[in-house]
Amino acid sequence: MTAWPAGEPPSPPALSSCFLELTQHTHSSGCITSAESVLITLQSHTEVLTFLAANAALSRGDAQRRIPVISIAPQSLASLAAALNASAASSSSRKQGVVAEVTSREVLRRVQAFCADVLGFEYVFDTTFARHLVLREHTAEFLERRKASASAKEGGEGESSLPMLASACPGWICYAEKAHPEMLPFISRTKSPQQVMGTLVKSWMGSKWGRTPDGVYHVSVMPCYDKKLEASRKDFYDEVYATRDVDCVITTGELELLMREKGWDLSMPVPGELDGTRCSPSDKEIATQPELPELLQHPGTSSGSYLHSIIEHLKASSETRLTLSVKMIRNGDYEEYTLTGSDGGTVFKGAKCYGFRNLQNIVRKVGRERGVRTGAGAAGRLGGRVGGRRNALRGGGGADEEGRKYDYVEVMACPGGCVNGGGQLKAVGDTGGQERDWKWGDKEWTKRVEETYWGEQNVETRPTKTLEELAERVVEELCGSDVSVRQRMLRTGYRAVESEVVGLAVKW
Incomplete structure (x- = not known):
């Protein structure tokens, strides 16, 4: 010590x-x-x-x-x-x-x-x-986005608004607004x-x-x-x-x-x-x-438990038993959380991502999965719109190795999260x-x-x-x-x- x-x-x-x-x-x-x-x-x-x-x-x-x-x-x-x-x-x-x-x-x-x-x-x-109050509103917003995303996949109007990215970290918001504006549609409004x-x-x-x-x-x-x-x-x-x-x-x-x-x-x-x-x-x-x-x-993380509040809501509202599994990707600052149903199918996939190095990996991953070009300025924004439309016409694309894209990511700029601000x-x-x-x-x-x-x-x-x-x-x-x-x-x-x-x- x-x-x-x-x-x-x-x-x-x-x-x-x-x-x-x-x-x-x-x-x-x-x-x-x-x-x-x-x-x-x-x-x-x-x-x-x-x-x-x-x-x-x-x-x-x-x-x-x-x-x-x-x-x-x-x-x-x-x-x-x-x-x-x-x-x-x-x-x-x-x-x-x-x-x-x-x-x-x-x-x-x-x-x-x-x-x-x-x-x-x-x-x-x-x-x-x-x-x-934030966690309640945050969860409600995620459910709204998931519904809109499902509607878009079924041919409805609007673009996919998932994965939803946490918005409580001002360092992340400041960085996204300046360096990666193509990520802004994914960031929570709560x-x-x-x-x-x-x-x-x-x-x-x-x-x-x-x-x-x-x-x-x-x-x-x-x-x-x-x-x-x-x-x-x-x-x-x-x-x-x-x-x-x-x-x-x-x-x-x-x-x-x-x-x-x-x-x-x-x-x-x-x-x-x-x-x-x-x-x-x-x-x-x-x-x-x-x-x-x-x-x-609020059980979960010391940075606010945004990811866990969504997971707990999905588990509590599910008619069948859901099982949570956690996978460390690189270290304790980058972990994946997956909810699976009794049939083994994935119901939800999220991640906890802390620190700028991991944050940049998430930006690139979301860009690949959603057909958005990750770059600064107008070029990145234009690439995001065009790539998103092409991706939708192909019926998705950019899925990760395990076939399931992220639904949600709890993003914090500081390594270790808010306790290490x-x-x-x-x-x-x-x-x-x-x-x-x-x-x-x-x-x-x-x-x-x-x-x-x-x-x-x-x-x-x-x-x-x-x-x-x-x-x-x-x-x-x-x-x-x-x-x-x-x-x-x-x-x-x-x-x-x-x-x-x-x-x-x-x-x-």
């Missing part, structure tokens, strides 16, 4: 070096332009502090005073907890006896106390309920948990507080720098109220830096963290607290104790964060009737029965982008 300096948790580099590394990486990989780099750097923990100070200076009756809300990704909580446990394991106190490991739930309570009592946030949530949380905070909660979207200030804590760019997309900007769904995104490392700057010791317990009670400001401005379920675990806390040394400046965590550290993510005991991991009833009620209150409103609230779109960045076709 990696050894840490006694009493010192893994921590992020200084912000300036973080952003330098980010800019170098994303420019070399063709992810973002220099203009987009500016959008990212404008979102920082100092921006959050500046807003909170100005907002607190306003009187409670001032119409300009906004309700500050912060939401935290479960991967960020796992990273903070893993860092605390690593520090405890290397300290002298560890040698004197067994020290109980801190859970993500305990870290959430401590972060809630810090954000409320020290920073002045009115509400502190995690994002797992928003993710639950919003990410961060953006659905923004919709919940600004629209659903805001209405309960008697506030319009511009009367709420929403900060999210994410494991990834590219989430800052996602929040800046004009698709998530409300023209009527001149406000974003997410006003500012900070990374796990920036939150940890903020706590250190404020002298907050995350290793110290806070009242109520073990008995399940919430930590909140002693003087609540708003009496009605919207209650959301906390730290929901670029904004997470990093190991300061390798397994041999040598100091390293990691762009991502090493495999041992990523495994440790992964174990912490799943380590919560006695947690409900499957949807309950009460949870589903709540989800139905929230969506009904948010969207009503208007399909166009639901599309606006829960889905988004993508567009090909002409990039100023050189080297978009670089191979990793």
Whole structure:
């Protein structure tokens, strides 16, 4: 196991070096332009502090005073907890006896106390309920696409929209829009948990507080720098109220830096963290607290379980028993999942694909299977349309060796997935104790964060009737029965982008 300096948790580099590394990486990989780099750097923990100070200076009756809300990704909580446990394991106190490991739930309570009592946030949530809504919508979209695909194969109008590719990773979306626009028709339109949380905070909660979207200030804590760019997309900007769904995104490392700057010791317990009670400001401005379920675990992957939610739905809705088999293609970051019926026929074939190297292989594979030329710019888009029509006239084509094309792929840009995002806390040394400046965590550290993510005991991991009833009620209150409103609230779109960045076709 990696050894840490006694009493010192893994921590992020200084912000300036973080952003330098980010800019170098994303420019070399063709992810973002220099203009987009500016959008990212404008979102920082100092921006959050500046807003909170100005907002607190306003009187409670001032119409300009906004309700500050912060939401935290479960991967960020796992990273903070893993860092605390690593520090405890290397300290002298560890040698004197067994020290109980801190859970993500305990870290959430401590972060809630810090954000409320020290920073002045009115509400502190995690994002797992928003993710639950996303998984429901994501699965519904997959079923819509599968139906449309079946109709096209039977001679109906429209082109095949499968395989559906996951859309929650902004690094992947940015790359696809610039380097592989021919992949955009395959990418899911469902919003990410961060953006659905923004919709919940600004629209659903805001209405309960008697506030319009511009009367709420929403900060999210994410494991990834590219989430800052996602929040800046004009698709998530409300023209009527001149406000974003997410006003500012900070990374796990920036939150940890903020706590250190404020002298907050995350290793110290806070009242109520073990008995399940919430930590909140002693003087609540708003009496009605919207209650959301906390730290929901969705079985599958620590990157959101998008693939597994579809698999579980297909198994649950099947009239006959389906069998799941898993095949490792290259490593744990590239695996295939196949559902077969009692007759041995394949009902569903999907894949989990993490890391840019594997991602490029998926792009090429989807291109071959669907008759789409994979290349940048207009040539790629034209080739995709022509090739797609030829492929349809031939009755398919491009099937893989086993005769079944992918129906779905869970795509994430970071190796190891979201627990190993670029904004997470990093190991300061390798397994041999040598100091390293990691762009991502090493495999041992990523495994440790992964174990912490799943380590919560006695947690409900499957949807309950009460949870589903709540989800139905929230969506009904948010969207009503208007399909166009639901599309606006829960889905988004993508567009090909002409990039100023050189080297978009670089191979990793």
